[in-house]
Amino acid sequence: MQGDMGWGSLTVLALAASGANALLRFSCSQLVVERLDPLVNPGLAPSPHLHQIVGGNAFNTTMDPSTPPPSLATCTTCTFADDFSNYWTAVLYFRSRNGSYIRVPQKPNVGFEQARGGMTIYYIPYIGSTKSSVTAFKPGFRMLIGSQSSRTREETSRFRQLTYTCLQNMLTRTGETLDMPKKPCPAGIMSNVRFPTCWDGKNLDSPDHMSHIAYPSSGTFESYGPCPSTHPVKIPQLFYEVIWDTTRFNSKDLWPEDGSQPFVWSQGDKTGFGNHGDYVFGWKDDALQKAMDSNCDRCPQLKSQSIAQGNQCTRPVQVHEQIDGWLDAIPGLTPGLEDQM
Template sequence: MQWSSFVAFALFAPSHALIRFGCSQLVVDRLDPLVNPGEAPSPHLHQIIGGNSFNISMFPENHDPAKLSTCTTCQPADDFSNYWTATLFFRARNGTFKRVPQKGNTFFEGSNGGMTVYYMNNQLADTAQPANVTAFKPGFRMIVGNPMSSKKADVDRYPQLTYTCLQNMGTRYPETKNLPKKACPSGIMVNVRFPTCWDGVNLDSPDHNSHMAYPISGNFESQGPCPATHPVRMPQLMYEVIFETKAFNNPDDWPTDGTQPFVWSFGDGTGYGNHGDYIFGWKDDSLQKIMDEHCFVNCKTMRTQTMDQMNACAVSRKVNENVDDWRPELPGGPQLRLKATDGTV
């Protein structure tokens, strides 16, 4: 490992063994093959990374991203999974909207937007100890969070969905459940951590999350035990999405009613609707081999590709609409929710 990389990741060293990698943007499109399979357009706009077999419908019985994709926007060459979140928009004083671009994280500055992905395989500092995690299986998929959440109690059901107001690119704390209320000099980081306990049977569920659960107490990092209903310990999957807000940080451009100006593409201006989607697509048993290696960031069993190869992988939008210019409304026209229903924001 490069010494500069070690310094950057030292924060994690006392408590994690993990892989961390960048993924460039595959497409920004109004598709959601998990919640709205077969619908084009889906109700709101998403930014997607990963394998280029991403499509309108990705039913597990006939769609294995590892077999159907010919390239991936992610650094691991064997990872054809798809990862996605909603997009963020700036709401101007005149009521128009502009999409906020994503930017690469530290050490991934050359990526075309996208996000950073973590798979944590061991919460112990001693990486020689067994990882004791079972990698996701072909056909596995899940969602965390709920775009309809409108109060803090809703998002508290998902304890590790947060935001970080970046004072610089090294900022990691504090984390909040609501969107930042002040301008963030280096952007807004959206942190999406998925539950880590699997029922051991179902690769999916009707709501895409009940086959997964959180530890009974604590969390993955604190070695919290899984419930008896969901006994299989899975890797901690985490996204970091950095929205570059520098073009929108002038307070003279912010709304005069005291609300912060950023809204999710589904209309939520509180931040409580934060959510993320995942479809597994690692080739063969490549992820399990990495998880079993007990490695930290750089793993011998992880084949990688160059930033140019990551950026070259892309697909065309299936929904023909302009999502990049100033718009009179959000794509799909969702109703705005600018204040929480319980008065917390």
Template sequence: MVHKLVAALGLLAPTWALLRFPCSQLTVQRLDPLVNPGQNPSAHLHQVVGGNSFNTTMNPATHDLAKLSTCTTCQFSEDFSNYWTAVLYYRAKNGTFKRVPQRAQDNSQNQGGMMVYYMTDALFDTAQKSTVTAFKPGFRMLVGDATYRNREQSRKWRQLTYTCMKDASTRAPETINFPTKACPYGIMANHRFPTCWDGVNLDSPNHQDHVAYPESGTFESGGPCPSTHPVRLPQILLETVWDTRGFNSIDASDFANGNQPFVWSSGDATGFSDHADYVFGWKDNALQKAMDGHTYVSAPMLKTQNVATQNQCKVADKVNEPIDGWLKELPGTNPVVKREFTA
């Protein structure tokens, strides 16, 4: 169902700022209220952060995350949004699978989860001067496609990448396929959402058509929005660090032979199916105030909570199935595509 804003575009206030904050893991289960609303279980496993009103069905007409959530796993306690991605598994030579753990950044004590960014300019531009329009209640979107399995398909998503981390500070180079060598610190999955909006629809049937990437260049290079999507949004960047260190010495010959042993919970061993979902849920006008604050990373106008409180926020499992330990098959019995990497 397509939802429309009542406010005219001319009444939307320009904003600029950059937020960077950790969100602990809320749940890991086979639910996807955006792509498969009401379906329990959904096709493949997801890891979710944010507000605890995450559910099988989240109808935007009745499901106000900020009002229905009683806690959030995010550092900013006014952010009840939900963010989720697929889950990474290690596939052994005998065909069994084991879930790859997530590790927090910045040596924090957050349990799993991811780092979330909202920005108006390139990540390391401390000025953050560009004008953007903050998201509105009911806004939701999806980036990537769980069915993609080759490079040509994935070119549609310019900024879904992986970083093979040497240490905690590694941010380059980035690739659009899984790393083809063992990564000493882990694999970072980077999800940059589209930053241009049609200015009318808070969602679209495929959760993609109401947003777009810049017409040319990228958000970081200041690329212009297409005429069909003229409203510039903050860029949401999700960084998830998958702690692959414990698997680097197992079946080490895989990488040497041109293979790689990791697979998404969707059954993709190429990396091209990477995707992420976002459902807006900031309380009142908290995000608007933060983006109006002219700040870089710090946000004194927002309420924060400690890591222990973040880690305590959970939702009950609605799907009864094993997801940990050595599994004979992926949750949902998703078949795995050919393991070999093709350049």
């Protein structure tokens, strides 16, 4: 598995640089950081744990599948201006030796240095020279990958490709691991979230937000694995890269005296195995399908905006609480019980 994961990440970076493949790689700046999750906890404000959200400003406590984001959003933080989708993950905190916490900031990826934190988004219809048609996501489509409650390698390995890269420099794309890096990373930690690439062709969602999608029946997307008969429709590989600027915490004098790693996901996960990502589709009209069909890398036919324009897209915070500065506990968690979720 490790070989497949490393090869896939290295490949998409090379393809992005060469423009040799039908591949969308773009920046989405941070929209808001707060305790909302319209997928897992619709209508609940605050939700149990903190998320960082990028994309369209229609993100809300509840997002009705019958009302697609493009009909409600007025802007997006993404560089493709027709993409009003929302992409979100948990938030990373650093735990000091005295038990207090501080939020780890995000930093932009290579080529998107002017972005305001956020993440890099990939949509990949195929790898290498073997072209195959994919069906773009439909209005109302949404999905989740990973489990906030996973705490063991066995639990998280069923998701295949939720990993971390200990960045030796900003171009490092090898050495992915399932668990959180156990030593200081010179250029930060990149969390990688790859979604399944097969769909049942019928359901836009499912009760667990995962049953309507599936990984290839054998191999991986990068190794041309076939879709299972239960999920025969090929969909694009959706892939998030989030870079956490852990460099200010690299001194071993700041790490726990027992040598364990000090980073904790906002749901209270110290292992890193609870890495997960959420997605609500929101491309306008058939823009994404056209991009997937056209074998383009930057897709000039798509409406785009500058990163500076994306940085200006905002949405008022709905859950008002302290999430920055030194805290006695991660928002939503009880002090001393950071692994309760």
